[in-house]
Amino acid sequence: MLRPIQSLNQYRYELSNINIAKTGSDQPIILLADNVKSITIINNYINNIVPIIQITANVEKLLYSTLTSSETELTLHLLIYKYISNSDIQAKEIYINKKFSILNEYDYQPSDLAMSDTEIAAADSITSSHTEQTVAASFYLIDKDNLERYRQIKSYSISGGMTELIALMFKDRGFTSLLMNSIPSPYTGPIIIPSGNLLSSLEYLNYRYGIFNTEYIFYMDINDNYLIDKINLGNAVKAGSPSIVNLYFEDNSLVEAGESGNIIENGIYICNIMIPPFVNNLDSYSEMVLGSNIISVDVTDNIQKIGTEGLDRILYVFNHKVSYQSNHKAKEFKKSLTINLIDIDINIINPAMIYNVAAIPAFELINPISGSYRINESSISLNKSSNNTFNISASIVLTKIVK
Numbered sequence: 001m002l003r004p005i006q007s008l009n010q011y012r013y014e015l016s017n018i019n020i021a022k023t024g025s026d027q028p029i030i031l032l033a034d035n036v037k038s039i040t041i042i043n044n045y046i047n048n049i050v051p052i053i054q055i056t057a058n059v060e061k062l063l064y065s066t067l068t069s070s071e072t073e074l075t076l077h078l079l080i081y082k083y084i085s086n087s088d089i090q091a092k093e094i095y096i097n098k099k100f101s102i103l104n105e106y107d108y109q110p111s112d113l114a115m116s117d118t119e120i121a122a123a124d125s126i127t128s129s130h131t132e133q134t135v136a137a138s139f140y141l142i143d144k145d146n147l148e149r150y151r152q153i154k155s156y157s158i159s160g161g162m163t164e165l166i167a168l169m170f171k172d173r174g175f176t177s178l179l180m181n182s183i184p185s186p187y188t189g190p191i192i193i194p195s196g197n198l199l200s201s202l203e204y205l206n207y208r209y210g211i212f213n214t215e216y217i218f219y220m221d222i223n224d225n226y227l228i229d230k231i232n233l234g235n236a237v238k239a240g241s242p243s244i245v246n247l248y249f250e251d252n253s254l255v256e257a258g259e260s261g262n263i264i265e266n267g268i269y270i271c272n273i274m275i276p277p278f279v280n281n282l283d284s285y286s287e288m289v290l291g292s293n294i295i296s297v298d299v300t301d302n303i304q305k306i307g308t309e310g311l312d313r314i315l316y317v318f319n320h321k322v323s324y325q326s327n328h329k330a331k332e333f334k335k336s337l338t339i340n341l342i343d344i345d346i347n348i349i350n351p352a353m354i355y356n357v358a359a360i361p362a363f364e365l366i367n368p369i370s371g372s373y374r375i376n377e378s379s380i381s382l383n384k385s386s387n388n389t390f391n392i393s394a395s396i397v398l399t400k401i402v403k
Contacts, residue, residue, distance in 0.1 A: 008261035033388035100141035210321030296323035373398035
């Protein structure tokens with residue numbers, strides 16, 4: 001037994017009836033929670049800037065017609081509660097209480113959500129399998145308010161610290177939920193950032209002055225926005241909330257190994273891995289593609305060599321933090337785990353968390369996976385249990401934390 005003997009909490013999620021508003025109309029459209037079959041939330045913390053949320057439901061034919069019209073602007077109020085189903089007191093807590101814009105398959109553009117040239121293949125998002133009363137439909141939700149703030153063009157000229165400047169860049173665009181690591185920077189003096197959206201401003205600041213020694217994660221989640229150092233995780237969390245998740249893969253012969261869900265113990269999430277993790281080992285491939293032997297040349301022609309393995313790669317930089325970031329990316333790419341979780345508190349899926357994985361010796365001997373990881377991407381599925389209640393399952397990809 002790897003973890004202390006204890007019962008885990010199993011979480012369920014409850015959906016309220018969904019109010020859909022149509023631009024130019026005062027009459028709300030109601031999508032009954034009973035008619036919603038699933039809600040899927042896909043997070044790609046590196047290539048995207050916001051989650052992809054997809055709702056699959058049986059809708060009335062009039063609503064189906066409205067959803068498939070690319071000329072109609074629709075907004076949706078999503079209210080989801082979570083509670084512990086195996087508790088005597090099933091106190092409900094709000095998980096999502098937010099308005100989103102609705103996109104159908106014609107309006108949905110993966111590039112709108114991307115940080116780079118990487119795109120996400122869109123599935124067929126509207127189907128037409130008719131029944132007597134309803135039509136099976138699927139549509140996407142997007143946080144348009146956050147995206148509009150993100151796209152605002154701003155320029156800055158200030159004297160001050162890097163942390164204060166970045167906080168100002170977010171606050172000036174209306175963001176109020178930034179969870180950010182403090183940025184150690186030796187630079188003091190005037191900083192000028194040319195006009196651009198939030199991401200281009202961050203990239204310019206990183207290229208010219210350096211943000212973190214390792215790559216940073218910039219992500220606008222459903223409830224919070226993150227700018228965090230990949231290596232300095234566990235510090236960009238809200239006061240009083242856990243920053244560590246301990247994941248245990250135990251002997252299948254034990255009764256406790258079959259427990260789903262999680263608990264909080266001593267300020268740490270404790271969670272059980274019920275299915276063996278899938279191990280992705282890309283040592284040689286990462287060296288070939290990314291290279292970890294970096295020769296860095298700065299603007300004053302000073303040369304610095306970083307790394308001891310792989311292909312030689314020359315970088316011309318303003319600051320050597322960019323070189324360290326590239327070197328860190330090559331090391332980090334080598335090993336990752338895919339882990340499936342059931343009945344969990346959705347709050348354990350968070351880019352600021354440290355995930356400590358511990359496996360039984362028999363598995364560890366074949367696949368040495370024990371160690372500390374960060375989350376790279378996740379797919380969260382809320383599937384209909386009964387009426388307006390949903391079960392949760394999640395698939396997360398963890399990347400080994402390297403120094």
